[in-house]
Amino acid sequence: MKYPNNLTKTYKNPLTYKNRGMDLENELNESNDYYREIDKALIYKKPTPIGVTDVSYTSRGKVIDRGFFKEPSTLDYNGLYRGKYIEYEAKVTKNRTSFPLANIHPHQIQHIESVLKHKGIVFLIIKINEMVYLLKGNDFIEYINNNDRKSIPYEFIKEFGYMIKYSYRPTLDYLTVVDEIYFKEEAM
């Protein structure tokens, strides 16, 4: 597939903070591709919600001439694992001492509470100090409900989070951690 040259320019643009998350996103996409290949889980990144304000019709189909990025109200990844609903958000912070809560929108916090209530598996994957942690949704909500701080201290993440290890394939084997946390009682 051919793209216009300016795509490359876009990716290199240092203005957007989102690009800081690209590595983690790629690592998780690779891991999810692998999990699907070996038929272990069906987990996808949801497309970024986009508002389309202008389209045109070309010989190759409908094309977007103007659009904008919307604020997400759910989490980035969801799917099906071992018969269970699973949903999570992945975030990178350059901050060394804490994870700023501004990374998670208020709607997303409400959504995490809803998923817990409806008995889904929900968590955050946080990359901080080049380490990757899974923080359970209920630990995250409990922290928020009991603290006025605008960030989660790294100490809290180290104590309550579960470290996810890098490997060859999958790049980030987070489902092994999910097994330990959520499927402990069942036979593996």
Added chain:
Amino acid sequence: MKYPNNLTKTYKNPLTYKNRGMDLENELNESNDYYREIDKALIYKKPTPIGVTDVSYTSRGKVIDRGFFKEPSTLDYNGLYRGKYIEYEAKVTKNRTSFPLANIHPHQIQHIESVLKHKGIVFLIIKINEMVYLLKGNDFIEYINNNDRKSIPYEFIKEFGYMIKYSYRPTLDYLTVVDEIYFKEEAM
């Protein structure tokens, strides 16, 4: 929110077959909003996957200057209901005697098989002859595997599908049908 005038023009454009499905899509979105309001289920339409080829940065944030619609490999709606993973596709046909299989992409058919294998609830919602039917994923797959036709006869949909009734709120109460089919054995 203000849109440029040509948005209206776009919606009225009769060239795109997709617009035929807009009514059903709105009916399902309204129903899912209602189910969330009464805290019955967390089901969302996934954003249409879009490839962004050109963006610019304005004072109001990142804006898309060029993009295209990608072919979906999963189904349109997914979420969580009564602790279970649920996923479905909604399609309208103007055809009175059968549902053309060209409406469902080959990747989506594979995906339906995968969801069944991983024990998710998966189905199609088909609007045909102004009636709305839920067709279970396994009945759909069985039809495809045992027939060479490029469409599913209306007779098959009437026999194996479950009719979904219109009501005030939710507009389309498809979860009542899901209860009957998938949660029969459990206490309601």
